[in-house]
Amino acid sequence: MASEDFTAERSATGSAETAQRVMAASDFVVAPGYGVGGVVGTGLSATESLATELSAADVHWMRRAILTAMEADGRASPNPTVGAVIVKDGVLLSAGATEPFGGRHAERCAIEKVTDRAVLRGATLYTTLEPCAHWGKQPPCADLVADCGFARCVVGIRDPNPAVAGVGFARVRAAGTEVVCGVLRNETLAWHLPYLVPRLLARPMISTFALDTPGTNGSRLLFGHSDRWESASAGRDYRARLKHRCDLLVTEPSASSVDTAAFARGAWHGLVWWDMAGRLADMTVTEARELAAQARDLGAPLALVAVPGPDNAAQLDAVVGGGITHVIPQSGLDPAGWLASSIRDGELAAVTGGMPNWVLVDDHPRLAAALAAMDTVDVVHVLETRGGSGEVGNLCARPAETIGDAVRIARIEAADATIGEYYTQGLSSALRGTSW
Ligand SMILES: [Zn+2]
Known part of the structure; x- marks a missing residue:
């Protein structure tokens, strides 16, 4: 220090x-x-x-x-x-x-x-x-x-x-x-940001993970991936803290997302599975029932957001039969669009039983990138490349991975990882107008 x-x-x-x-x-x-x-x-x-x-x-x-x-x-x-x-x-x-x-x-x-x-x-x-x-x-x-x-x-x-x-x-x-x-x-x-953002923007704070990777035009963000975070002890520790501290975790459907080790002491209101890619294909009623029970033990109601169709009817039957709540996005919106709009207009509260202060999108690259493209993400937790510039800014190569002129707020140097926290331009501007 x-x-x-x-x-x-x-x-x-x-x-x-x-x-x-x-x-x-x-x-x-x-x-x-x-x-x-x-x-x-x-x-x-x-x-x-x-x-x-x-x-x-x-x-x-x-x-x-x-x-x-x-x-x-x-x-x-x-x-x-x-x-x-x-x-x-x-x-x-x-x-x-x-x-x-x-x-x-x-x-x-x-x-x-x-x-x-x-x-x-x-x-x-x-x-x-x-x-x-x-x-x-x-x-x-x-x-x-x-x-x-x-x-x-x-x-x-x-x-x-x-x-x-x-x-x-x-x-x-x-x-x-x-x-x-x-x-x-x-x-x-x-x-105190998770407490302050809802008072500033009248909606929950939304954050997600990203990797800072070298690209042809400078650094580029890979949203949502968690594998590299898990390979460094500091990254693992940091990610577990966030999952523990957030109110609502949004992730891809998987058994590992109901993780008792990470959540046993957590405070969150719930866990939401966001199915954008038919990941439920193999789920049985028995598995769904076990996962729903595990989530209840954690005090975290489990919900699945998915657009029903002929391709996933059997899987949705298994989920509902297992006691997991199935939420159908408002018609005309894809799941990412529905999340963005439901966070803005409060509809999310109907899914989670209360409006969370902090929604963390974890291990869901498609959803994270879609939300970032809609300017809905406030904070990005970036695992930075060692020896890289550490400046993410608007250097991202693909529009879906751009977070605008993001400002790096915090840098955490640990033995085996460097972690940056970035505020997106919208949040930075809003905070600049405060007198807190
Ligand atoms: Zn007090």
């Missing part, structure tokens, strides 16, 4: 609340190792030394707050998985992350770990997101934070939820606690 660029640190120095600036494209880049997929490898946590300068200490402890969130199970969705730490005189008093949905929020977890509440007077609370100000399944964190007598409350980003935005800060500040917002802003933003 030698060359981190803490852009957000400067914006936080010496002011009560910053984050009002408009971001330039270059502002998006996050420190190596951070991203929506969390941290891969062991390069982050152990080797940091605590700097004595105040702002450097803020960066140090905010990093601990993000790592605390990343280490949590990630089952808080649709709530954000927030991380919080409490520090006094340079000593960590406690740390907490948002519990699985319905449970306590990060600030409360950290505060309730300290048995003598008087110790909190004069301490600093670091939290990745503005403390909530409204009643949900839990009481407002801002009221609890205000009651603790903290000297400072240091925050990564403002919560865009209208019930919170600025209200949480005001409540904490009214208690005499200094509020600083914007420390490791880009890193906290990247981590």
